[in-house]
Amino acid sequence: MLPKICGRAAWVFQEPNFDIDLIVGVDHMKTQDIETLKSACMTDYDPDFPRQVSEGDVIIGGKNFGYGHPHYPSCRALRALGITAIIAESFSPGFYRGESSNGYPLIECPHITDVVTRWQTITFDWHTEKLTIE
Template sequence: MSLVYEGKVAWIFPDNFDVDLIVGVQHIKETNPEKFLPLTMKEYEPNFLEQVAKGDILVAGKNFGYGHPHFQGMAAMRKLGLWCILAESFAPAFFRSEIVSGMALLTVPGITERVKRFDRVRVEVEQGLVHNLNSGDVIKGVKPSSIILDLINNRGMIGFIKAELARDLGKGEGD
């Protein structure tokens, strides 16, 4: 398993950021991604959709994902191809819901002071390392547990269960 993400820092969120704000609280009851995707980050960066590319990486301060655990903001980011978030820390409910959705979340103390928006970074999730390709800095984060790595590698709980079932079904009786 090689969990490496490389891309530019698409955005740096402040401490205690409520992810409902990504699409706007007024749209939080919308369940169709095609309707809330065009609203992604409009209140913060009107050109965000034009500036972001598949594989880009989000960075955040402390307690990222604070607030209600609504799915729309991060569903929009996944739809855009952003599958990796580096944060000083995560709100516990957010962390649980996004790990089971397959988002690569890495706790990296000091990350907001060591990268800038649009820096290119390479994230070695298994090692808990972030390489700032612009500055040459190597930033040490917290290595995820093996179960979290499995969930990320399988793009979430559904993929993880499918992989486990396939593995179990591949074993014959008496194995």
């Protein structure tokens, strides 16, 4: 049985069609160094993001999350910072195929952006497919 996912909503992307490359910035699309990727992760949105996240946190996304070219550095950076899953209203098909084949948990949950705010604790039980928000 898969373990439950339990962590805080480290960020909530409200916008549809979010381009995953923006998480580390297009300047880092060819960067392989994980420490560089971690230090750049989400800093265009919150300069303190890499220092604020904790192991187990999740990212919340809107409709068609991951739109654009399915580059891997952004999710490598998220994983390295401890982000254990992305929960979105829906995913771009290319992003979904690429990241799920890399073993990254991607969970679709319609209207999630309507009910979650940043730093709320979220638990997802794979067995019951139940998501709870505290």
